[in-house]
Amino acid sequence: MRHLPPRTRHLTPLARATAVAALVLGLASCGLFTGPEEDGPALTAPAGVTAQAGSATSVHVMWNRPASTADVGQYEVYRGAERVRRLPADRHMVDVTGLRPRSRYVFTVRARGTDGALGPASRRVTVTTPAAVAADRAAPTRPAGLRGSVAGGTSVSLSWQPSRDDRAVASYDVYQGTTKIHSVGGRETRALVTGLRPGTAYAFSVRARDAADNTSPASPTVRLTTRRGKGGESAGTGTAPSGFRASSRAADGGYYLDLTWTPPDTGGEVPAYQVFVDGSQATTVMWGEGTADAAKYSFYIGEKPGERHRVRIRAQLPDGTWGAFSAERTVTTG
Template identity: 60%
Template sequence: MRRVLLCGVLLVASCGWAGADDGAQERLPGAPTGVTAEAGSATSVHVMWNTVASDPAVAGYEVYRGRTKVRDVPASAHMVDVTGLRPSTAYVFTVRARDAEGRLGPGSREVRTTTPATVAADRSPPTRPGRTTGRAVGSRAVQLSWARSADDRAVLSYDVYQGSVKIHSVGGGQTATVVTGLRPGTRYAFTVRARDAADNVSPAGATVRLTTAPGTDDGRDTAPGDFRASTHRADGAYHLDLSWVPPRVDGVVTEYGIELDGRPATSLVWGGTAPRGRASYSFYVGRDPGVDHRVRVRARLPDGTWGAFSTERTVTTGPAGR
């Protein structure tokens, strides 16, 4: 069931198979690589991995704590926060890729981390990271570095943001990282925040603005696919009915911008699990029949930038536009 908050932003509450023969085994997804696990607080761990290229394509990932599956993640994601953990406890995580038929590939290598102890009555955030710098590394990655933050206990992790979107996290002992999965020829703005064991977060460090090198990706793959639009009449008013297929990108798409008649109309944000398949949305456009409307949609990508617009559709309110 959907709940809608109409305040400029819409919030929707809905991120060992044995084949018949050796050929089938070869088509299983491979083991995820680059898996890391960093404690994000006394009760959470941030797990990241590299996306798995597979034919047929990967449909999702399963994250395991020991032998227990703790999270299902859509194919577009390569990071997740595992919450509800115990303080001062050692954990082991692995990740497996799953294909569209539910078959699992081999597990990744095991990664280990220990959550810190709970800190009583700690309400003091770390200081902001200092001297944040960076450089583009080719067309799809950037390297960032910063000076350590201070905390009355200890800094547990650093979170990297692109705009307002958290896209990366590293341990409190690190003061540099490489952010991958970016788009060629695109300008980005990064900030870094420090976090302690009590989940107190520092102010953002200085913004680092970088442009990735040009590449062959013209951005069209970031547009929502198979975009459809129609209208219906209810309670004396006309509503626009939209549906589309989310773009396949590195990460989870949870926000879309809808443009109506050449102007931004609304933002659609999934507060729970974003659709893995076709997404849909309906909104009010007025009471007059026979009005033409042009509409298109685009996704806010996991790297914090807006993707390309979908194909523009024109619909007419009234009997011909039902």
């Protein structure tokens, strides 16, 4: 304790600790001791993680950057507990290869900050690779009839005619120029591409892949320009649930709201919906696997008759962002 003032050398441990604390506080009040610097914003988990089997031995994993403002240095992709890929901060997708056919895999993604700190894991996504096809060297036919429409300032919707294959099409890969940016299942003929820049011209094409990783020639190119506007705006009206209806019914001494709608055609799973009542989010409905022509949901709203409520919903898109709101409906209990 040679650095303490002489009078503290013979103090009891408790008194000595008190003296040290007083000394530090005194130095801090004079600006001579500032203590440790405050930490910056903490990394959050990457959003919108999806996984699509591209072939019997590969899976295409995609994600969005974390919502936090912390600087990302790189991303780490995990298969179960094993880290399988590291990617720079400007990459948000990767093909994980060398997998087993007809096998189930779980993937997560973590961001690592520029300071080396590792952020939390994303949500777990599960995918099953298709069965292998022996001696398959025939590629699927070129996807035809590619069409596109602008779905807002940051997204476009693409559709095409299905390709033919001697076995089966395992997936469709969407390209922006020469770069693969998205994948959907072999039964899908639509894709919603988000995360684009407002007021920007893009060229898209589609290729089909089979379970043996044979890839078709590229479809004809479709050129689209996103709408001008703020980049933070939600995707356009094409991402909104359609045919939204809301009604009230009495049950169990109270009132329930019954909601029905048609899911938006996003080219992938809609994992969740947000329900807004009177301008505020009332609940989030986690959706199961599979698509449906119509969807419905009911929830308790209160005991009083004659109350008016404004209701609308929006869907979570396959990349984790939220789509446009449905039409708003007004419901009166009782």
